[in-house]
Amino acid sequence: MNVAQRNERAKQYVIDKLDLASDFTESDFQNIPNYDYIKSILLALIFVPAKGFRGVVATAITGKYLNPNYDPLNDFYSCNPRSIFEQGIFYAFENRIPCGKSDPLNVAKNINVLDDAWAKGKRPQASAQAAVDYLHCIEAASNEEQEDLINYFFFKLVEYANSIASIQIIVPDQQELANQVSANKLLEFVLRFPESGTIPQLVVSKLMKKLYSTSTVVVEGGDESVFGTNTTSKKPADIWLESSNTPYNLFEVTVKKIDAKRLDDCIQSLHSVGMLEKQVSFVCRIPEDINSLSGVQNGALNYKGKQFNFVEIRSFILSMMAFLSAQEVHEVMLELQSFISQIERPITTRNGWNSIFC
Template sequence: MNIKERNEKAKQFILDQLAMAGQLNEIDFDNLPDLKKLKSLTQDLIHVNSKGFRGVVATALTGKFLDENYDYLNDFYGCKPRPVFENGIFYAFREMKIPCGKSDPLNVAKNVSVLDENWAKGKKPQKAAMAVVSLLRIIDNERDKAIRQKIINYFFFQLLSYSKESASISINTLDETFLSNQVVASKLISFVLRYPEAGTTPQLVISKILSFIYDRSSINVVGGDESVFGTNTTSKKPADIWIEDEGEVLNLYEITVKKIDYKRLDDSIQSLIDTGCLEKPILFICRMPDDINTLDGHQNGVLTYNNKSFNFVDISSFIKSSIALLSSRQIEALLSEIEEFVGSYLRPVKTKNGWNEIFSL
């Protein structure tokens, strides 16, 4: 079959599995061998913020459907997982409102073909990675075709259940008239620091704030609506967010709540070179001083590294100062847009509950 047909078959396989799972109930799996273990494994790999682990399982099962000789445990990349996921599974997940990103399994597989304890070691959370290995081994070792299919059904049943659980959570809608701008700032700071989703949340919040600061000007804020799925080097972006005027890049912003090391700076320099932005000013919005305490030689929030100046500012201070520039109308619109982001089926249950806890009045 050609590539397009293969991708369509991958998508249809996932749709069929989810449709089948949607007709089942928990009681339908009572006769599965070692159901307690299966329940624990699927809980560990599905109910985590990282979507990549369930993406690996879905890709492995789809690859096996496309080619019965495919050995997902020892040659995961043998099925060409990127097009299978990005051009097949991804669209099936989006159609069925299963939380996912564009390249989920590739972000955790990291070009390692053998899925075993060595692959799982160091993954975050490691428990989720080991659940992937254990579940795929159970499926691979099961000789009874009916039982094997039922185990697969159970994975998709739990995936669908998780999606329904997430969709059922209502998001607190705020009446901002009862909140001063600095109370809003304080709550947003708590939200981005406690529920960062590997950087997706702080990137979205900072980009929204910048968009409202510049909403009456000719300056556009770019990159903020993209979730953080990988390094900027692979995504061909100069930075997480940047502002431009009539297509000309002005300032670049990297948003993070993780430690910044020299590898991160090297990646940034390479991204700037690749996109022709090496001479543009770049600012890291992070947790100061914690996130830069392994970088030597920074002074007054500036570090020169490999002939490139990097600027650093504290994310909490940035949010407080930026929110102070917004009118009450802008703050109302800002919170409304962030509420929409949090309410999306793509957001994990943990993030939704965190928002409701922080912004409850």
């Protein structure tokens, strides 16, 4: 069996398990030994925004399906988890179960032994510990009990996905609101529910693309399905402007602290794609995100020979919204509503949107 065949088997195995799980009810699992304990573990593992730990368990289960001798607790990486998850399990989960492209790798990080020491300090630690505990339960079970535990895991994944999908996302009626009222609501959403930076990047990207929609300038990035840092994904920035297929203005969008390491990472990323000479602007909260940087004057800083600009994200979003027509604002809101409705969006993001735009 070659790599492509193995990954396809992994994908089909998970698809079959999810399809089967849809036919179960909670009562089908109540005869599992230590049912209440097992259920509590799965609640801590699955019903949380963190995706990585349930990704670890899904990968371990699939690895055992592919190789019954696989020992995920003591030799997690021997199943080639990156390949079977990113090229198999991810596509089985896509649009069905909340997940990212590299969930198990984001939390395992080349660690082979999954134990209490590994779980300690992870965020949330309870979910990491639940992953370890559940794998221990699977390893200790008889063949028949093991299959029940595996089916229960997939049943709870489907249940969690259904609970998310049941939250209907409000479509704001922009015709009832002035642009700046909508802009302030959108800004509140960006700042209160940033989703690790995903939402600020997406909103800024959508607004910029709408502004330049009739221009020869092309806005790239922001809402791409690209995983990893700019350095690993070979992106010049979070968002950038192109003219005649040539990038010229680069934007990093964040609502987190910007320190010297962040600037060093940016320089490294620019160097890796040959764009050190391009203009870079950080769209961020001012002053809170740049308090640790010394020497910022008039919104600019020369750091290690590279000039960086800093733009206040609140005024940036409010200003862009002011240039759009009511119809264009409505179109942006529909695009955002579609994104928020995706199964991958956390419950906090979905409820946050509804609470602000209700």
